[in-house]
Amino acid sequence: MIYDFIVIGAGSAGAHTAYFLKKGGAKVLVLEQNEIASGGSGAAGAFISPRLGRGGPLQKVTNEAFRFSVDFYKKNFSHLFHQTGILRVPKDDEDAKKFEEYKKFLDVEHTILSSDEIEDLKDYAKKFGGIFFKDGGVINAKNLCEELLKDIDVKCAILVKELKKEDNFFNVEGFKGKSVILATGAWDELLNESYIKIGKVAGIRFDVKSSLNLPYSVHKKISISKKIEDKIVIGATHKRLENINQNFCRPDGSLLQEAKKMAEFEEIELLQMYCGVRSSVNDHLPIVGELIDLKEALKLFKGVKKKPKKSELPREKGVYIINGFGGRGFVFGPYLAKILSDFIINSKEIDERVDMDRYFYRFLKRLK
Numbered sequence: 001m002i003y004d005f006i007v008i009g010a011g012s013a014g015a016h017t018a019y020f021l022k023k024g025g026a027k028v029l030v031l032e033q034n035e036i037a038s039g040g041s042g043a044a045g046a047f048i049s050p051r052l053g054r055g056g057p058l059q060k061v062t063n064e065a066f067r068f069s070v071d072f073y074k075k076n077f078s079h080l081f082h083q084t085g086i087l088r089v090p091k092d093d094e095d096a097k098k099f100e101e102y103k104k105f106l107d108v109e110h111t112i113l114s115s116d117e118i119e120d121l122k123d124y125a126k127k128f129g130g131i132f133f134k135d136g137g138v139i140n141a142k143n144l145c146e147e148l149l150k151d152i153d154v155k156c157a158i159l160v161k162e163l164k165k166e167d168n169f170f171n172v173e174g175f176k177g178k179s180v181i182l183a184t185g186a187w188d189e190l191l192n193e194s195y196i197k198i199g200k201v202a203g204i205r206f207d208v209k210s211s212l213n214l215p216y217s218v219h220k221k222i223s224i225s226k227k228i229e230d231k232i233v234i235g236a237t238h239k240r241l242e243n244i245n246q247n248f249c250r251p252d253g254s255l256l257q258e259a260k261k262m263a264e265f266e267e268i269e270l271l272q273m274y275c276g277v278r279s280s281v282n283d284h285l286p287i288v289g290e291l292i293d294l295k296e297a298l299k300l301f302k303g304v305k306k307k308p309k310k311s312e313l314p315r316e317k318g319v320y321i322i323n324g325f326g327g328r329g330f331v332f333g334p335y336l337a338k339i340l341s342d343f344i345i346n347s348k349e350i351d352e353r354v355d356m357d358r359y360f361y362r363f364l365k366r367l368k
Contacts, residue, residue, distance in 0.1 A: 002169055003029040003153075005344075006177035008160050008190065011041035012329035013322045014183030015145040016337035018152050024345040028152050029175055033159040033187070037145035040185050043203045043276030046141040046330045047223050047235065048073070049086045050133055052098075055105035057353050058284055062328065063108050065335035070135050072334040073144075080144050084226040085216035086136030087118065089125060096128040108133055120214050125262045138217060138225045138233060139330045160190060163319070170318065179318035179344070182291075186277040191321070193294060195363035196287070196356065198323060199280040202239040202248040204255055207231050209269040222258050231271060234259045237278055237327035249275030281324040286332050287356040288323075288340045291316040297360065302367055310357060320344065321356055 007018045010032035018028045032038070050066045053059030073081035090096040103112070111132045118126040155175070163180055164171040170180050182190055188198040210232055217225045225233040236255055239248060256268055281287055296314035322340050325332045342348040352358065 001027070001176070003027045003175070003177040005029070005179050005181055006031060006170065006172050006175060007181045007183055008032075008172070009183035009185060009187075010036045010145060010149065010154060010156070011039050011183065011185055012037070012044075012141070012145065012333035013185065013325060013337070014181070015041075015148040016333040017181055017183055017322055017340055019148040020337045020341035021345070022152055024341055026345070029177060030149060030152060030154045031158045031160055031172065031175065032154065032156045035156050036149060036154065037142040038276075039187070040203055040276040040278035041141055041145060041329050043205050043274040044141045044235070044278075044327075044329050046139040046144075046233075047086065047136070047217060047219065047225070048081070048139055048331055049088070049136045049219060049223075049328075050108040051328075052088060052102040052131070053105060054101060055107075059105065060107070061285060061351075061353050062331065065328070065332050066108060066135075068335040068338070069331050069333065070137075073139060077139075077144055077147060080140040080147065081137055082139075082226070082228045083135065083137040084228070086133045087113070087130045087216050087218045088133070089118070089121070089130035089218065089220045090128045091221050099128065099131070103131070106131070109135060120212065120264050121218065121262060122264060125220060132216065136217065138228060141330060144330070163190065179320065181320045181322065181340070183322050185323065185325075186279040188279075191323075193291065195292075195294065195360050197282065199282075200241040200243065200246075201237055201278045201280050201326065202241055202246075203235070203237045203276050203278050203327065204249070205233060205235040205274040206255060206259075206270060207233055207272040207274075208256070208259075209271055210265050210267060212263055212265050214263060218262065220262055222255060222262070224259055224263055241277060249273075278326060278329065279323050280326045281359075284324075284326060286324040286326075286336050286354050287321060287359070288336050288354050289321060289343070289350055289356040291319045291321060292357065292360050294360075297364075298367075301364055307361060307364075313357065313360070 051062035
C-alpha cells in the first residue's frame with residue numbers, strides 16, 4: 001500500500017495532524033518510535049489555558065488556538081476534556097505589576113478575582129488576586145491521542161532513521177507514502193536544516209492523591225489541577241536541556257514542595273510521575289509548513305537584496321513539518337494541525353505568524 005501521508009510522531013502534533021488529514025479523505029500512516037503520547041505529550045499536564053501578555057503575536061496566536069481547541073475538544077472529545085476553569089495568579093511582586101499591564105490586553109473571556117474571592121490557596125499564593133478563565137481546563141493527553149488515532153494505521157516501536165525518496169513516493173522504514181510529515185517534537189534527528197533550531201525543554205508531571213479539592217485548576221509558577229477522577233495533576237515545564245538524552249527525571253520532591261507552598265494540601269500521595277522533553281523555537285511561536293530546499297534556495301537567493309516571494313522558494317516536495325508547541329501541546333495541537341491539513345489538502349495559505357518560512361527569511365537576512 002502507498003499512503004497519502006506518513007506522519008512521523010504520535011504525540012499531540014502528529015495525532016491531531018493525522019486526524020485532520022483522515023477527515024479530509026487521505027490515507028494516513030503514523031509511525032512512532034516508542035508508544036502513542038510517550039514523549040513530551042505523555043508528560044504533559046495538558047492544561048488548556050490562554051496566554052497573558054501585551055497583545056503581541058505570540059499572545060494572539062496562542063489565544064486563537066485556545067479558543068479553537070476548547071471548541072474542538074468540547075464538540076469531539078468532551079468525555080476527555082475536563083473544563084475545570086483556570087485561575088492564573090502572579091508569582092511575586094514583580095509579576096503582579098506585569099499582571100496589571102496584562103489586564104489591558106486580555107482577549108479571552110475572564111473574571112478578575114480579588115484575594116478574598118480565591119479559595120483553598122495559601123495567603124501568599126492569593127496575595128495579589130488573580131485572573132479566572134472559565135473556559136480553561138485539563139485534557140486527558142494519552143487517551144486523547146489514542147482516540148484521535150483510533151481509525152488510523154499506527155505502527156509503534158519504529159525508529160525512522162532516514163527518508164528515502166523513490167520515484168514518486170517516500171520509503172520510510174519499508175512503508176511507502178506520497179508525502180511525509182515531521183511531527184517529531186524535540187527529537188529532531190530528521191530535521192537537518194541549519195535555519196531551524198529546535199530547542200528542548202524538560203517537562204515533569206505528577207499525578208497525586210489528596211483530600212484537597214480546589215474549585216478550579218490553578219497556575220502560578222507551576223500548575224495544579226482541580227481533582228479529576230479522584231486525582232490531582234501537578235505539572236511544570238521549565239528547564240532547558242542541551243540534548244534530548246540529558247537526565248532530568250528525578251523525583252527530588254521540588255515540584256511537590258512548590259505545590260504545597262501554593263495550596264492547602266494536608267497530605268499528598270504520589271501515584272505516578274511522568275517525564276518528557278518538549279520542543280520550542282526561538283520566538284516561541286509554533287512552526288508549520290513545507291520544508292525549503294536550503295541548498296537550492298541559497299543558490300538562488302544568497303546575496304540577493306530583495307526578499308524572495310513564497311512562490312519562488314524551492315521546496316523539499318512532500319516534506320512537511322509541525323513543531324515548536326512548547327508547554328502548550330494540547331492548546332496548539334488542533335489549531336496548527338487544522339492549518340497544516342488545510343494547506344496541504346485545500347491549498348489554503350498558512351498564517352505567516354506560524355509559517356516556518358519566517359526562519360528562512362531571517363537566516364537569509366543574517367547571511368547578507
